Amino acid sequence: MIDFEKKLNPRQWEACSYIEGPLLILAGAGSGKTRVITHRIAYLIEVMGVKPYNILAITFTNKAATEMKTRVLKLVEEGAEDVWVSTFHSMCVRILRRFYNKIGGQNNFTIYDADDQKAVAKEAVRDLKLDEKQYTPKGMVAAISKAKEDLLSPEDYMARELGNFRGEQIARVYKEYEKRLEKNNALDFDDLLNKTVQLFMECPEVLDLYQTRFRYIMVDEYQDTNNAQFVLVKLLAAKHRGLCVVGDDDQSIYKFRGANIGNILNFEDEYPDAEVIKLEQNYRSTGNILNAANAVIANNVGRKDKSLWTDREAGEKLKFTAYESDREEAAGVAKRIILQSKAGRQNSDMAVLYRTNAQSRAIEESLVREGIPYRLVGGTGFYDRREIRDLVGYLKSIANPADDQSLARIINVPRRGIGDSTVQKMREYADQHGMSLFDVVANIQNVGVAGRSAGKVEAFADMMKGFREEAEKGNLHLLYMDILEKTDYRNLLLEENTEEARGRVENIDELGNKIAEFEMENEDATLLSLLEEISLVADTNDDDGNEKDRVTLMTLHSAKGLEFPVVFMVGMEDQLFPSKMALESDDPDAEEEERRLCYVGITRAMDILYLSMAKQRILNGVFTYPKKSRFIDEIPKNLMETTGAKVDDGFAASVSNVADSISRGKTKARGDQGDKYYDEWGGSTFQKKKEKGSYAGDMYVSGKPKEKKTDFVLNYKVGDQVRHIKYGRGTVLGIIPEKEDYEVTVRFDSAGEKKMFASLAKLRKV
DNA sequence: GAACCCATCATTTTT
């Protein structure tokens, strides 16, 4: 039996053992929050005799969920695998896969990610004939997502925006967007939450099922919950009120994606009988670091009163350096990393934190120069890679025939002669007849809309049907191999024989490995569960580099929840951090959120914290001359020393392991940078000619130059009546001979005057 | 239909 009281401090123990009613644990940075949650779960099971089955623990990230689960399994002797430890989103998927049909949905829905969302939004805007410059996909998705977070339907939204022209238009886009998702049998991330809420509201028996089951509910990072999540938790906990939320209002840094700090600040209003326990002892940082953090965050108003303390020694002072330029800052960081590692620190003990991803480049360059291995967190992830999205598109389309979006993505990839205009026509037909795109594709002969491509479309339909049969058999890896083979996707890349293509092939093989792995780990793996894993557990860093001991580079946001003995916070400049956007915002909380972010950054450091700025920085291609961040001024002078900025000229590099530190040749996050440096160090060109590799471009057309028709004969002349495949009838106004072609001007009866090339326009004399 | 050129525009991000 665990000796709980011995393993926890008095406050932690109190938080662990209070189970009478709603409980708010205000857990400061480094105060042993996860320890409390896991022990609480153990306490419920081992001491209170609660069935693991009756416990639910909700986190935000899969990483947190996995870690929690592992720790609970270690702690509890038996039955811990029956505890539901899950992210909000996977929990909702699990519920919806079972009951979505109760509110009129299909349980095999597809999950749309940000890119799918943008594509749908774009179509919606286009369909409504709105100005695409003014109503950008990104903006539309943001507005829709915001609406959904507040549980507003398109109608609600319209009602709210009545009289506001732009708002009304967005409401129309939202409505159109919803229509499309529904037609495609797809849910976006917000829907996962909202539809679950809807299900609970409309089907009391389903709600009751889960309410009865989950006697004890724990929510981690409660300050990050949005309104939908708040409602969801409220519904779930309404019966037993065994709700325990853990969070830190000072670490709320996700307002921009809907987090409502009010949820934690007003917890006691929502649950008047709630017990509040503060965890203020910090086990992570030195006294100086902690005091600096406390001093900075004290400048925020409207926070829960708390103050972290530690019984650790004061430690080294914080070090602030103002470098002359961003390059020097990067060089200075590299130099200090080297000094630290000479002093015995592991690279993996160190992290460089910055406000924006764009700042990583300069740091990366100097680390490469010095041969310091690093790990870049964030940026473009594995599942964002084009080839991976394509192949996942196949899988999605196979799993959900109604998913027009995925089908449209892959129908001509690799190129198989089903061009845009054919797809366009088929989609129009589908829309008009209430069919899915695949319905049209599969019945192309009857529909007769594909013209000369009909054969190609038919072959494609047969191939897809074959994949579905293969999918039925249940072996996912075989299915994947089958797709690669029948589509020729992998081979076409290999034939291309470029470094970039080889990187893509590696990624494709990596996805194959992941699928095989997934099958081994999950006995009852299905195509749907695989896709769910891919959508919800898209791990952005799969670093399989041989070098384990690497410095971590990431944004302040992604650093939340982590700790490092040595931390560098770079770019401590007003306008950058706090960001220009925040400073110019009319929302008074914007600057406070930046300050919280600063607090998060400072509290990542265990022993040593370096802060720095550059007096000259290239931002968006322009030179700027920043001032020191106001946050620096908020750190008491006695805790921080300002150090000189002198650095060696940075080029005393050891070239030896440069290659290793940039994850060789593999196309990854910032993929082509690898090549750039390769060449630099290889002594040839500094920057390779850009391989813009648009798909249809050099990627699939492997080195076979297109044959130009040199002796092109026109069977019409100026004044003739001709017919065009798209524009219909028209009169030829002029013919200008070009190198290997003719530019023909035609006035069409309906479409007006057009210029086109004879070789492509395929005009027929009438 | 696809390569290429030019204008534009830039936080933070998980699910």
Next chain:
DNA sequence: TGATGGGTTC
């Protein structure tokens, strides 16, 4: 600076 998208050119 760089990525991206639209328009132009063959």
